[in-house]
Amino acid sequence: MIVAEQKPILELVNKLRGHKNVLLIGCATCVAECAVGGEREVEILAPALRMAMQVDGNPIQIRTKTLERQCEWEFVEEISDIIPQVDAVLSIACGIGVQAVAERFSEIPVYPGVNTTALAIREEPGLWTVRCAACGDCILDETGGFCPVARCAKSLMNGPCGGTRKDGKCEVDENVDCVWRLIVEKAQSRGTLETLMKIRKTKDWSNSRHGGPKRIVREDLQT
Amino acid sequence: MDQDTRTGSFKPEIVVLCCQHCISPKFDLKSNITDASGLMKLRLEVMPCSSKVETAHLLKIFEQGVDGIEVVVCPVNQCRFLVGSARAKKRIEYARSLLDQIGMGADRIGMDQGKGLKFPQLLELASKRAKTVLSLGPNPMKGGK
Amino acid sequence: MSVKVETRLEQVLANGQFAVTVEVGPPRGPDPEMIQKKAAYLHGIADAYNVTDNQTAVVRMSSIAGSKILLDQGIEPVMQVVCRDRNRIAIQSDLLGANALGIRNCLCLSGDHQSASAGGKLNGHPGAKNVYDIDSIQLLSIVKGLRDDAVQDGGDSISPAASFFIGAAWTPLAVPEDFRIMRLAKKIKAGADFIQTQAVYDIARFAEVVKKAHEQGLTEQVAILPGIIVPRSAGMLKYMNANVPGIEVPDKMISRMKSASDPRAEGIKVAVELVNAVREIPGVRGVHLQAIEAEELLPEVIETAGLLPRPKLEEN
Numbered sequence: 001m002i003v004a005e006q007k008p009i010l011e012l013v014n015k016l017r018g019h020k021n022v023l024l025i026g027c028a029t030c031v032a033e034c035a036v037g038g039e040r041e042v043e044i045l046a047p048a049l050r051m052a053m054q055v056d057g058n059p060i061q062i063r064t065k066t067l068e069r070q071c072e073w074e075f076v077e078e079i080s081d082i083i084p085q086v087d088a089v090l091s092i093a094c095g096i097g098v099q100a101v102a103e104r105f106s107e108i109p110v111y112p113g114v115n116t117t118a119l120a121i122r123e124e125p126g127l128w129t130v131r132c133a134a135c136g137d138c139i140l141d142e143t144g145g146f147c148p149v150a151r152c153a154k155s156l157m158n159g160p161c162g163g164t165r166k167d168g169k170c171e172v173d174e175n176v177d178c179v180w181r182l183i184v185e186k187a188q189s190r191g192t193l194e195t196l197m198k199i200r201k202t203k204d205w206s207n208s209r210h211g212g213p214k215r216i217v218r219e220d221l222q223t
Numbered sequence: 224m225d226q227d228t229r230t231g232s233f234k235p236e237i238v239v240l241c242c243q244h245c246i247s248p249k250f251d252l253k254s255n256i257t258d259a260s261g262l263m264k265l266r267l268e269v270m271p272c273s274s275k276v277e278t279a280h281l282l283k284i285f286e287q288g289v290d291g292i293e294v295v296v297c298p299v300n301q302c303r304f305l306v307g308s309a310r311a312k313k314r315i316e317y318a319r320s321l322l323d324q325i326g327m328g329a330d331r332i333g334m335d336q337g338k339g340l341k342f343p344q345l346l347e348l349a350s351k352r353a354k355t356v357l358s359l360g361p362n363p364m365k366g367g368k
Numbered sequence: 369m370s371v372k373v374e375t376r377l378e379q380v381l382a383n384g385q386f387a388v389t390v391e392v393g394p395p396r397g398p399d400p401e402m403i404q405k406k407a408a409y410l411h412g413i414a415d416a417y418n419v420t421d422n423q424t425a426v427v428r429m430s431s432i433a434g435s436k437i438l439l440d441q442g443i444e445p446v447m448q449v450v451c452r453d454r455n456r457i458a459i460q461s462d463l464l465g466a467n468a469l470g471i472r473n474c475l476c477l478s479g480d481h482q483s484a485s486a487g488g489k490l491n492g493h494p495g496a497k498n499v500y501d502i503d504s505i506q507l508l509s510i511v512k513g514l515r516d517d518a519v520q521d522g523g524d525s526i527s528p529a530a531s532f533f534i535g536a537a538w539t540p541l542a543v544p545e546d547f548r549i550m551r552l553a554k555k556i557k558a559g560a561d562f563i564q565t566q567a568v569y570d571i572a573r574f575a576e577v578v579k580k581a582h583e584q585g586l587t588e589q590v591a592i593l594p595g596i597i598v599p600r601s602a603g604m605l606k607y608m609n610a611n612v613p614g615i616e617v618p619d620k621m622i623s624r625m626k627s628a629s630d631p632r633a634e635g636i637k638v639a640v641e642l643v644n645a646v647r648e649i650p651g652v653r654g655v656h657l658q659a660i661e662a663e664e665l666l667p668e669v670i671e672t673a674g675l676l677p678r679p680k681l682e683e684n
Contacts, residue, residue, distance in 0.1 A: 009324035043279035047286040048321050054363045055326040153481045154451070155498075158505035158554065160547070161478045162539030162566055163613050171613055172481045184547045197550060199558050202456060202506045202521050 026066035027093035037092035070097025136207025144186030151179035274307035291356035387654030407441035450479025455501035512559030539614035587651030602626035
């Protein structure tokens with residue numbers, strides 16, 4: 001899922017200073033899964049922000065709502081009756097949700113309350129690790145199901161580099177496995193090590209963000 | 224909403240959230256719980272397990288103007304629901320870090336372990352919290368929103 | 369091994385002579401004088417001189433500029449190229465530019481991640497965007513393509529063909545060890561003509577790996593030059609042993625440096641012993657000496673190891 005991380009309270013206070021009535025909206029999908037923007041987090045952030053703004057000397061009224069998904073127009077529409085009653089929106093959805101709300105309700109400022117950071121999996125409670133980099137050219141079968149684009153600090157196609165630590169972790173982060181070590185070990189266990197001798201050619205990054213702002217059209221689904 | 228913070232007129236409002244299994248069966252929960260010392264205003268809430276503590280719940284208590292919260296939990300390896308007090312500990316730590324970011328002071332909330340407690344011990348824990356809170360001053364949320 | 373480019377380094381190796389390369393770190397500033405000074409006292413002690421490319425992700429004078437300055441001092445450079453900061457367009461462009469300036473040895477590396485910032489000792493630029501458009505093996509293929517086929521990655525031609533003696537790095541002792549020899553073979557297939565390895569301190573371990581490479585015929589296809597970093601202190605060795613992947617330092621060597629009354633002299637002794645030891649390993653065709661921020665130690669090491677004077681060549 002798309003994962004995001006909390007912005008520090010102080011940063012949110014700086015953003016909201018000057019507003020009197022704010023709508024705090026959560027999203028019950030990805031950001032709820034990573035415990036940063038769901039209903040539960042709305043219930044935590046609303047009192048926290050009211051108190052922080054009080055301490056800041058700028059008391060504020062905060063209304064709350066959690067939408068099923070902020071990236072769908074039909075759900076975003078659900079706040080249309082509240083918008084005239086507030087002077088700003090603070091969205092703790094991912095960047096997509098924030099933009100959907102901002103685009104639909106262009107008359108008032110919409111502030112992002114979290115930093116969207118990765119496409120990740122929850123490995124265990126409290127731990128999310130990246131899995132996908134949306135490179136647009138998936139070759140996961142060639143690397144035993146381990147993505148070198150997202151999980152190698154250098155996105156090597158012909159790794160590992162010389163920076164694999166003795167314990168098999170990445171030189172850049174002692175908590176992160178060297179993904180190429182994982183790829184090699186998988187190939188070894190499957191007896192397919194020879195496939196890693198193939199020189200993987202330069203990657204075509206053009207089907208990702210690098211090729212320009214993404215626009216996907218499916219004519220079969222257009223009305 | 225100026226409150227007199229450092230003189231004797233500040234009587235902290237302290238809420239004690241106590242797991243029912245920390246309390247001695249000999250302690251009558253319905254008995255009159257007052258603090259004769261006059262140090263604080265005390266409210267005791269009993270929970271079926273300390274894991275009922277949720278971060279949002281703690282923040283909302285502070286939002287109402289309470290000055291300090293003392294959470295009493297069973298020792299970590301004695302929680303009859305196994306992980307209840309361990310979870311409470313994490314949530315309280317999180318609430319502390321939020322209070323710190325908010326600028327209200329992490330020490331407004333804390334946790335202690337106990338078993339077979341009677342009123343005098345609960346009072347002592349609450350008083351300790353009250354004394355810490357005295358130096359932090361009254362909750363800025365006092366006097367309504 | 370047929371001579372393709374005729375750099376001094378290539379010729380020495382082709383003649384079967386034991387090659388010596390050293391590393392020169394460019395300054396953290398725009399003044400060429402520092403490199404000119406180093407060139408002066410390092411003149412004649414090596415066959416080629418590596419100029420690092422923003423090593424440990426710290427901004428220094430570029431390796432192409434540093435290489436050109438060395439060239440102007442009558443010294444043959446090896447331009448190091450990392451993949452961290454430049455995409456395939458910029459790298460190919462710099463390679464053409466390097467050739468135009470007379471630089472004809474290059475070393476292809478992936479490069480330390482930008483979070484390295486000199487091991488935390490400097491601010492660096494940990495917030496910089498990650499490029500890594502290509503990796504070191506793709507880079508080897510690209511340089512080979514520019515040289516042997518006069519073609520860029522992507523198919524456009526260049527005219528005339530580029531002219532590079534191509535180097536790659538090798539860290540034989542890093543995890544997963546079994547794969548490191550395969551990776552060496554891959555680098556050779558991609559285009560590596562010579563190899564400079566991560567610093568060697570444990571001769572037995574290194575010899576074991578080179579033996580395997582030798583048995584597979586790899587040492588015929590590529591010239592292996594083990595890297596040797598002159599030790600300055602026991603602390604330095606301990607740090608590298610614990611923190612630098614692929615560097616293994618025997619305890620005996622650490623205690624030897626610790627109990628040395630003159631660490632500078634002892635470090636030089638150790639380096640000389642290492643040079644002499646790697647010379648004995650079949651398949652090793654030279655040595656790559658480094659003395660980080662202390663290049664002035666190199667002449668003494670090389671001389672004491674009996675590697676001077678460097679061979680005279682017919683041309684050049």
